[in-house]
Amino acid sequence: MENFKPFTIQHLQVDQLDFFMPFPVNYYLVFWWKNIPLGHLWLYTYNSTIDSTTFKQKVTGAIQEAVDHYATIQKKDNQTLWKTYLLNSDLEKLKLELDDIIPLKIGSTTDEKLSIVICTRNRPKALDQCVKALMDSQDKDFELIVVDNAPDDDSTEQIMKKYPDVKYVKEPRKGLSIARNTGVRHTIHNIIAFTDDDVIVEPNWTRIIKTTFQDPLTMAVTGLVIPISLQVKAQYLFEKNQGFNRGYITKVFDKNYFEKYLNIGVPVWDIGAGANMAFRRKIFEQIGWFDERLGAGASGCSEDSEFWYRIMAEGWSCNYYPQLFVYHQHRDSEASLKNQMFSYMRGHVSSLLLQYKNYHHKGNLFRLYRVLPVYYLKRICSAILHLRFYVLKGTLNEVYGCISGYLYYFKYCNGKQNDT
Structure with missing residues (x-):
């Protein structure tokens, strides 16, 4: 990774591949059919080229899971025609086939009203861009609450004066969960969405959210998060190894999913990201608030995934929709x-212990005392064996985070959460 080269992010419609003329640079390509994301491809072409046939084969592999998923839902008899049309550049037949396979809507819009909460701390410029994107939404029928969490100065408050229709709330107590709970308390509508100040929502985001709560068992919804920039190594490493991308097919995380993984630790982090999520208001009345011992400014993370855990543990569902997408500015250092x-x-380990404390599900301890140690031992041994010392350094940093999370739990989380 010493010779890292930046990645150019480019968005391509799958019927426009013949017009893509790559330069000898690295690409992160996102493939679309109209407004539906289908897949992505890391194209390592710095100082090299790729021929058209090989490129289309790679694209086919990148989008096949998503297109096959939609074809199965539509009960298509022949699910391979689109590949033939794509590889042969038969664009008219490809368009007709994809129009027949891929629905452009999740469902019909409901009469439910939408509240949006953005929690921010000392990032007024990023917040300004985030709010501006929301103000440019096609569906502007929503209320927006900005929670200024323990700010160092009044710069965020000054920025928000540009938006008189936005409800500005200053929360002096530091912590993302505290800020989110404060935001919920200031909302008035039955669907409450969250995004972050380093996110740019797409123009249809607010409209699509309103279509995702058709099932009465659905209490939470998440969506795809696409990187804005991969120009530096830190952004590349995050997107490649961690990232917020949960794939390009719709997923339902329900009681069956929860019980399937209960004995080995439910992977609630697969549900989505806090940068792009929404809830029914009544779930806060039924299972409580975000745990204020978790999240940035406290344990460090996992306040969202712990909340999703409680939703499923109480018999409700969380749904992931790739059609509900936003763009995220990854950290650049x-x-x-x-x-x-x-x-x-740190937050992950704290949340595992809290989940065990709240529900006595032993899978949380299995992950903590069996899965994580084996996983990190393998990573450490591999890094040493292959002399990949930058990997070893990063791995040990995560191990220290795990230890810190364990200590944090016993210092701060052994009591009862304060829900006042």
């Missing part, structure tokens, strides 16, 4: 990435 990964593991 290796120091900030190091702190982020430390915090992720």
Whole structure:
């Protein structure tokens, strides 16, 4: 990784591949059919080229899971025609086939009203861009609450004066979960969505959210998160090894999913990301608030995944929709990435112990005392064996985060969560 070269992010419609003329640079390509994301491809073409046939084969592999998923839902008899049309550049037949396979809507819009909460701390410029994107939404029928969490100055408050229709709330107590709970308390509508100040939502985001709560068992919804930039190594490493991308097919995380993994630790982190999520208001009344001992400013992370855990543990569902997408600005320095990964593991371990404390599901302890030690031991041994010392350094940082999370839990989380 010493010779890292930046990646150019480019978005391509699958019927426009013949017009893509790659330069000898690295690409992160996202493939679409109209407004539906289908897959992505890391194209390592720095100082090299790729022929058209090989490129289309790679694209076919990248989008096949998503297209096959939609074809199965539509009960298509022949699910391979689209590949033939794509590889042969038969564009008219490809368009007709994909139009027949891929629905452009999740469902019909409901009469439910939408509240949106953005929690921010000391990032007024990023927040300004985030709010501006929301103000440019096609569906503007929503309320927006900005929670300014323990700010160092009034710069965020000054920025928000540009948006008189936005409800600005200053929360002096530091912590993302505290800020999110404060935001919920200031909302008035039955669907409550969250995004982050380093996110740019796409123009249809607010409209699509309103179509995702058709099933009465659905209490939470998440969506795809696409990187804005991969120009530096820290952004590349995060997207490649961690990232917020949960795939390009719709997923339902319900009681059956929960019980399937209960004995080995339910992978709630696969549900989505806090940068792109929404809830029914009544779930906060039924299972409580975000745990204020978790999240940035406290344990470091996992306040969202622990909340999803409670939703499923109580018999409700969480749904993931790739059609509900936003764009995220990843951290651009290796120091900030190091702190982020430390915090992720610190919060993860704390949440595992809290989930066990709340529900006595032994799978949480199995993951903590069996899965994680074996996983990190293998990574450490592999890094040493292959002399990949930058990997070893990053791995040990995550291990320190795990240890810190264990200590944090016994210092701060042994009591009852304060829900006042």
